[in-house]
Amino acid sequence: MDTMRDRFVPVVSRLLDEDPRVAVVLAEIGAASLAEAQLRHPERVINVGIREQLLVGAGAGLALTGMRPVLHTFASFLVERPFEQVKLDLGHQGVGAVLVSAAASFDWPAGGLTHMAPGDVALLDTLDGWTVHVPGHPDEAETLLRHAVAAGDDKVYVRLSVQSNADALPVDGERFLPVREGRSGVVVAVGPMLDSVLDATEGLDVTVLYATTVRPFDATALRRATRTAGTDVVLVEPYLAGTSTAAANDALADVPHRVLGLGVARPELRRYGTVEEHLAAHGLDVRSLRECIDGFVRGGRAGTRG
Template sequence: MSGATGTGTTMREAFVATAGHLLDEDPRVAVVLAAISADVFADAARRHPDRVIDVGIREQLLVGVAGGMALTGMRPIAHTYAPFLVERPFEQVKLDLGHQGVGAVLVSVGASYDWAAGGRTHHAPGDVALLDTLPGWTVHVPGHPDEVVDLLRRAARTDDRVYLRLTNDGNARAHPVGAGFQVLRTGRRAVVVAVGPVLDRVLAATARLDVTVLYASTVRPFDAVGLRAAVLAADRADVVLVEPYLAGTSTHAVAEALADVPHRVRALGVRRDVELRGYGEPADHDAAHGLDVAGIAARIHAFTRA
């Protein structure tokens, strides 16, 4: 799936266009870059040279500058590849934003392995799990470029700490964004939570199964109320998480939501037990991690029959 709208817009293009509009509309908004995407922000930089800042290949400085801007009352949007935005400058994310009690919008591209040929340095399946070790983060994982527009605009209006995770992958159509799960299909045998760009694959994989399918473009805060309602309406308290990043990232959130309900959880995502060293294409990684339609279908089918 291309992650494109009918006009061919990608999530990254939707982000760049929306950020440009926000720069024009709101004098608080600034965009901080670390070389990545500097070319596509060139027009915005000419219009707003004091609020589009390229620090070069210095990712720790990228986050530090965003923290400093936030301390002055600005609303910084920091952007680069996921491993360079969350993993490499994690100390600055923890201290310059979290410990100082200020917010920023971190917008990543690359997802888990969008640029498969870039190798392990450009893969980041653990980014959401890593941010999960810090309090107070809102995490959006859109499944369509139109969702990116809405989520970024909402984030820019707040002073919260927000992570917006973009990918080349995506669903055929957008769904309304919000903090809660959307019920896209109801069933009795299990509740399947599909996060962001894996939704279409989950719907195809469960087409003949008697399961409820919930969709989430926002995973933090986790919609415990929505999950409980769906589980309690089913015949079995079985939950399948299908996340496009590290398998089991949201298992603890499911456990907390269902602490008083005996339940089972099957977590699907990027495998924890292997590191793929053959670059290949993103589809090859999906298949190896069981995140293609066939892999998702086989594992959900086995789980619901157990």
């Protein structure tokens, strides 16, 4: 199966052919893969070199002229390094763009912390008006990328990862999808965490919701699920643990509830390892997830992890 990033290149190439408003801005990463598209549309495929602040600034300039810019590089270089430009050039000027990242939280462990961005969604949460898509399968990445480009002039972040679920689901860029029903709690699985969550909750009496669009947070779906499953909620996110706990708390503010946020922990892992080893170290492997989720919905102390 191809990866989400493998899917990005042909999809954005077709979007360039289909829509004269679409422009792609790169900071060296991905430029070789889009060389053919650049030959067809030299004025709308722009490589600014290793200048990530300029990447965002150029995208904002294109948006000011009425274009729909798609900006692409690793998440740490797209959200963290040029954050001031994301805040000012896009947000302060009131223009939109589609930011499409690669590498996720630790997709390339050998790159070290410079190429890891577990805090990207939490950082965008400090700004107003961002839509955030976290696909869990290449097919979903294609759907959500097309949705993002077509979303008027909104500010949209599409978070791609090499981690993937086995099967795609019919995502719509808005709602959480119920994939399992139970009566002893609700588990929200974000993007590529779905398969692990389903394995971890096998035999547990819990409802599982699948989230590929996490901002805006689908409070309606969560509230609906808690009516039959109870108000113990576990969030399993492939980025910084607790990123969405405030959103879940706000959704259930008028009812007694408990929320547990599982995700990437704050301490830095200083050994490269593999993606699977990083998942286990952060408690996002199937065994650790089952221990935490089962302990939490039973009211035990195991639910305090993360």
